[in-house]
Amino acid sequence: MARTGTEELRRRNRAALVEQLHRHGPQTRAELTEALGLNRSTIGALAADLAETGHLHETTGRSTGSAGRPSTLVECVPKAATVTAVEIRVDRVRFALVGLGGEVLERAEAELDGADPVDAIEVVTGGAARDALEAVAAVPGLVDAGVVAHSTELGWAGRDLAADLAAATGRAWQVVDTATAAAVGEWSRGDAHESTKLLYLHGGRGLTAGLVVDGRAQRGGSIQLGHIVVQPGGHECGCGLRGCLEAEMEVFGYAEDIEYATLAAGMGDAAARDGLRRSGEDLGRALGAVVTATGPDEILFGGWLRELYLSTAAPVRSALAETTLPHLRSRLRLRTPVLGDEGALIGAAETGFAAVIDGMR
Amino acid sequence: MARTGTEELRRRNRAALVEQLHRHGPQTRAELTEALGLNRSTIGALAADLAETGHLHETTGRSTGSAGRPSTLVECVPKAATVTAVEIRVDRVRFALVGLGGEVLERAEAELDGADPVDAIEVVTGGAARDALEAVAAVPGLVDAGVVAHSTELGWAGRDLAADLAAATGRAWQVVDTATAAAVGEWSRGDAHESTKLLYLHGGRGLTAGLVVDGRAQRGGSIQLGHIVVQPGGHECGCGLRGCLEAEMEVFGYAEDIEYATLAAGMGDAAARDGLRRSGEDLGRALGAVVTATGPDEILFGGWLRELYLSTAAPVRSALAETTLPHLRSRLRLRTPVLGDEGALIGAAETGFAAVIDGMR
DNA sequence: ATCATATGTTGCAGTCAACAACAAATCTTG
């Protein structure tokens, strides 16, 4: 495999073509010519290459209504390159086999009932992981080079998950954190494609955040939002620190608790309303520090933070306004994700495809 | 200028050769062959190209002591490509004309005495900026696309510095923030080349920080460290917020004040010692939030923070330890910069060279 | 039905990097 020379040029162009189709869906050869800035003949040669290897499928053009010869439609063949995506939660493991172009080919889910998620992987994936080009697992926590350094949610510290998964399935795995995966998912298949610096907040048993710049996860872009210290010397946290956001937030738990609290607050329960407000303020203050440090242009509230934000956006916004400079605030959009529960799984798959396409270059 | 094709391949390789020499200094053709993974004949052709355009100079090989024909030494011609670097401070403007390879060809400095720094630019640079391929100005503050959105130090808000400099000098300028520039400088010409995620803290009249990942400045990587809120509802800050680090730190000012305080503390002044300690704690807490949000592997204390850190590292470290997860802390090195006062100027020049080399591709 | 328009196809030319054979310059060894 030459690292230089004209063959690399070909590989780069081939990869660019596959990436274009994977990201933007089926396109005509004419559109591809425009998008990649290559000659018609070059596109033709590349497409012929990739059709032969089975990655692409060409359909004879149907009339577009305008004059001229109709252009051939090119589309990905999903089964030609697949990625295994797994999302690990406290109580369950979810799996999807995703094909080139983003189509979900298989899907499964299993309750854990206290079992170790790694032990459930083979059953959930049904061996499908073996044929996939990449396998990616999303876990809520601080991930560094395949190792889960810290996870409030799973209660892990320093677990080499990549190695464990490899041992259990006989293949290499990539490990990413849930929030970063979800950020990638929302950017690539959601509604956040315009964002150049996207911050995704994930509320599970712990609070994590993920930063995606220009659609790509950063080296170590996994942020332990729940362990931003908002109250120095405050309540003791499970991580050993004091005054972490997770330890200080009054409303804390799963989405069901949030729903109960919002319901109670809506029915005039003053204590519930105050609790929600103070939680929103704590979150806003922690966010202020993260925004000052990272300067995102969009924040998405995922997991149960979605419910918190929808029910109590005002205190979040005002606490944020009190802790960030006007310029950082003014270009900031606050929203909720559009992929719902699927974001992390889809993002994990997209992380895998990024590796697949990089590997083609 | 074609964006694809075999000519681009040549351009990329040419740029890679120049980058290699610029960053690692003079090298033999044999070393270049190894470093770039290209064939001997290709290196020869590229070097011949660049020698003809005047970018490179080849010296007939001198014996290395080992067997074989001595390899030709290739080095940059500094004057072949120059970058104008300017550092703007409250009280003065500093200028350097830097040549390819990193050699400083000219240097000048001017006190401002209250004048607008832009008005002093033409005099300080002596018109040298005109011939340079790139011109870069470093300013302490929050910079976004040529605009200084906020600068405690200069008292600017929303000033389009790139446009002002262009109007004053008749050429395009790039604007970066001082801390990020210094981070780039320390990474490329200092002692922080091993760091993959380098956080540089700059103490001037305001406190700013810059993040450099794999040697490159991030989009909007300029961090207003001084406006991390460490005391919600605390003292009013000039930026309009309350409880900013800048407003809360007891020892705050120029390096001279720090020196005075450390001197007093050393002579047993309990008040000075307490003030230093509390300032170190405040700084450590703000840093904790930034570290949790960005996950650097190295932190450099620049400007007068250097003095503060050297005299009172313990409270900074312990406050940091109380506000960051063990895993983030364990891989973190705290140090002081090696380029001293020059970091930002050198880094601004390197930012310019990055653009020059990117432009060759 | 003919022309205009847009696109796929084919053959050709220009460029590039790798390769191999050769030349050059140094060290090593007898």
Added chain:
DNA sequence: CAAGATTTGTTGTTGACTGCAACATATGAT
């Protein structure tokens, strides 16, 4: 000190790739 070993620069050749232009093809407009 001379011949061989070793390393590197040089040159001519080769295979590959992309762009270009001319031609073929398929549709809409007149």
